[in-house]
Amino acid sequence: MLGATGSIGRQALEIIAAHPQLEVCALSSGVQPLDALAARHGVGHTQVGGDPTGLLEASCPDLVLNAVVGFAGLPATLWALERGVDLALANKESLVAAGELALAAWKRGGGRLLPVDSEHSAVFQCLEGRNLDSVDSLVLTGSGGPFRGFTRADLDGVTTEQALAHPTWRMGPKITIDSATLANKGLELIEAHFLFDIPYGRIEVVLQPTSIVHALVRLRDGGALAHLGYPDMRVPIAFALTYPERAETPVPALDFASGLVLEFQSPDVETFPLLSLAREAGEGGGTLPCAFNAANEVAVRRFLEGALPFLGIADVVGAVLAEADGAPARDLEDLVAADTEARRLANHRAVGHEVPIG
Ligand SMILES: NC(=O)c1ccc[n+]([C@@H]2O[C@H](COP(=O)([O-])OP(=O)(O)OC[C@H]3O[C@@H](n4cnc5c(N)ncnc54)[C@H](OP(=O)(O)O)[C@@H]3O)[C@@H](O)[C@H]2O)c1
Incomplete structure (x- = not known):
């Protein structure tokens, strides 16, 4: 472990x-x-x-x-x-x-x-035993994080404490910030592409604020399969550790009489550009996803240190991607070199970025 x-x-x-x-x-x-x-x-x-x-x-x-x-x-x-x-x-x-x-x-x-990611565990389970030819597309869901519905003006000056207050999941600090910026859905989009061998054009991201629906698989006959459950990582962790047996967990079964809300919304990619930047990096291929990840790691660390404003995270990642060559990685050394270069560029971009007062 x-x-x-x-x-x-x-x-x-x-x-x-x-x-x-x-x-x-x-x-x-x-x-x-x-x-x-x-x-x-x-x-x-x-x-x-x-x-x-x-x-x-x-x-x-x-x-x-x-x-x-x-x-x-x-x-x-x-x-x-x-x-x-x-x-x-x-x-x-x-x-x-x-x-x-x-x-x-x-x-x-x-x-x-x-x-182990809940969305990918959900897709894995919906796809089990199914021929990929019968699959139309994947739908990854996300809560939208603590700033769902915010405008760019609202995001100007939000604090680390606000960004760390995730509405539905309790997670480590890096993924919690990634959830607030939607970079997490971007990483998950690329992860799903590689895990399930599905082109990016057939992977959609939608917001489902209560985090009850973890993912859906649309089938070519017009039907769709979904995986539902309370947001609790012990379910996908136990599934992965005990596969294919599916062990019991302390997580209760869904109570449909308790007023479950299952609304869906489109993500606001203008206000949260990291999702689109991830999609572009994924579609660009080569070492662009590596550069996206490295730049995002640096920018999130800077934000958590109070050295970069929330909106600066996407600015830094966008600037690094604009400069990254995206050459293919032939081996681990190429990958480490791409990661190192993207970190260097991100640190350079992050320095001098305006930090909000307070
Ligand atoms: N938390 C969730 O609900 C959730 C859901 C889906 C996916 N994930 C993914 O799961 C991973 C872990 O997330 P988390 O939320 O559990 O993070 P976390 O709470 O921050 O824990 C990270 C773990 O990684 C260790 N670590 C950090 N840097 C390391 C290094 N250089 N070498 C070896 N170990 C190192 C940490 O050790 P120290 O404690 O010593 O720093 C800690 O044990 C992330 O990739 C995240 O995206 C998490």
Whole structure:
């Protein structure tokens, strides 16, 4: 379990503790100590920071849960895919950045790639056992975040506290900011393209503010399948960890008598341009998704540090994409070079950006 101290990691440990058929053989984190967690869960292999591949080799897992945040999750994703070790993937950034390279490693390795992102877990379940020829399109849903309905003028000067107050999900800070900017739906769009081999033109994003409908698959006969449930990551985490058995979780069944609201809206891509920028990066291909991800990581960090205004996040990413060459990544070195260059450009763009007062 990589990223054991995070939001996904802690919920996964809760699921594992409730299912004796699951056993954790290794834990990693970025900076937080792991001694207490390792003692509580009887884990012998731990690692704080650094390249996790040694930990993975030493612990011989049947399945890797990659719940690291950001591009730092890439080595673990490639390690598992290349070796055919089943991968439960929460770390969407690695699939977005590595794209074709990750798919080639997955094909060579032949293991399972089980999405943990709730939307992709939902699509995976709606597609199970279905021929892709019968599928018309995918629909990814999003709550719209805390600023749904805001104008650009309203967004001018919003604080980190406001951006971190997600209306429906409790998550780590990076994905929570990505949800507020809609960059998260952009990352998910690219993730869905690679996971399900569907062209971008056949993946739609819609807002569903109560986060009950996690995704839909439209079929060519005019029907559509949806996955519904209360917004609780323990469901997709448990699904991935116990696939194909589908274990019980503490999450209650939907109560249709309680006044569930299932409204849908189109996202406002003028006010939240990161969704369109992600789509352009995805369609552009090569290392553009990697550059999108790297620039976004830098800009979000700057925003969280109070060094960049909320609207500056999209400005920085847009400026980096305008300069990125998007050359294909032949290998990991090309990818790391594209990531490094995009980070350099993003840091340069972010410096001197006007910071709101207060
Ligand atoms: N949270 C959700 O509900 C949710 C839903 C869907 C998808 N996801 C995805 O799941 C991933 C994790 O999200 P999260 O919300 O759980 O994030 P989080 O709460 O911030 O946790 C991130 C985890 O990654 C570890 N980490 C950070 N940098 C690292 C590095 N350089 N090397 C190794 N480990 C590192 C952190 O360790 P430290 O604690 O030591 O810093 C922590 O354990 C993200 O890709 C996110 O997009 C999350």
